[in-house]
Amino acid sequence: MKRQVHIVGARPNFMKAAPVVAAAHELGDDPYLVHTGQHYDEALSDVFFRQLGLPEPDVDLGVGSGSHATQTAALMTALETTFVDLEPRKVVVYGDVNSTLAATLVAAKLHIPVAHVEAGLRSFDRTMPEEINRIVTDALATELFVTSPEGVGHLASEGVDPAGVHLVGNPMIDTLVRFRDRLDAAPVRRSLGIADDYGIVTLHRPANVDHADRARAIVSALADVANEITLVFPLHPRGRATLSEVGLMDVANLVVTEPLGYLDFMSLVAAARLAVTDSGGIQEETSILGVPCLTVRPNTERPITITHGTNQLVEPTEIAAAAHDAIATPHLPADIPLWDGNAGQRIAKILGGHGGSRQPPAASLQPHGW
DSSP states (O other), rough: OOOEEEOOOSSHHHHHHHHHHHHHHHHHHOEEEEEEESSOOOOHHHHHHHHHOOOOEEHHHHHHOOOHHHHHHHHHHHHHHHHHHHHOEEEEEESHHHHHHHHHHHHHOOOOOOOEETTTTTOOOOTSSHHHHHHHHHOOEEEEEEEEEHHHHHHHHHTGGGGEEEEEOOOHHHHHHHHHHGOOOOHHHHTTTTOEEEEEEOOOOOHHHHSSSHHHHHHHHHHHTTTTTTEEEEETTTTTHHHHHTTGGOTTEEEEOOOOHHHHHHHHHHHSSSSEEEOHHHHHHHHTTOOOOEOOSOOOTTTTHSSSSSEOOOOOHHHHHHHHHHHHOOHHHHHOOSSSSHHHHHHHHHHHHHHHHOOOOOOGOOOOOO
């Protein structure tokens, strides 16, 4: 058993894995990269790999999309064969997508230790598929890498052995820090035909885009915001049909685009006056960038973005007023402990047994309610 096998499957994984894999290479640990191909757009996956400097995957399973059960079953079948062939000494999983869950289940049944990067996040909303994936993954993982203190408390309340819990910071922010000097919205704005005063929108969660009544309420709110400021909406395939049916394409001063590569998208985010989203990662990135964020959800697994950053939870009826206030109020970047661009190095040192463990302080082991 000789390899660290790192599992990625969808774009949110790529930004988290890139700094960890790079640091593991620097330490001589020969990380082995498996791309499950879960993501809906392989061409865009390739763009992210190139831009983030991730090595070509050693294995690309090409599983593709499907219902949760169909996709997870296909992932487990493909990953079992891969793990039996590779005999990894450790499987490293990222975030909360179906690839994360599938790899964890397969590894645990093959008695292979699992390390979970971004452990301990909880929305306490089990209607979210991601919440189920988080809970199961953390229950089976042996090493748990936590981005912020409340995650340590959540794991403690669930009975996770604190010896395996490491408070290391946020590797997604490592990627943002690495590329921040390269972010330039001007060429992206020119290609879209928009001025420098705009907001960014992303929506993809089933609760927001699978049901016509809620989607219609959101589109109506976005139309109100677009009366005040131009909105740019890189549209995820999930929900395209529903959002179109309820009038998204007819909203004046709202520019709908195809999904963008990492550098183009983050360039737009960094220069935006506000973000309207239901994405977890964007809540984190906007907090560090000092961009006010309106999260269209009743809960968040990233409460530190609210207490330390610029994030606010809103219902559709609250979007327009909250956007008006956000545009009018200056925001400063949040200073969140350990979100310093070095989380990947801390994680890689622990994964490879090179020392550097950051055991959380005893006080942070108390459960936190949000």
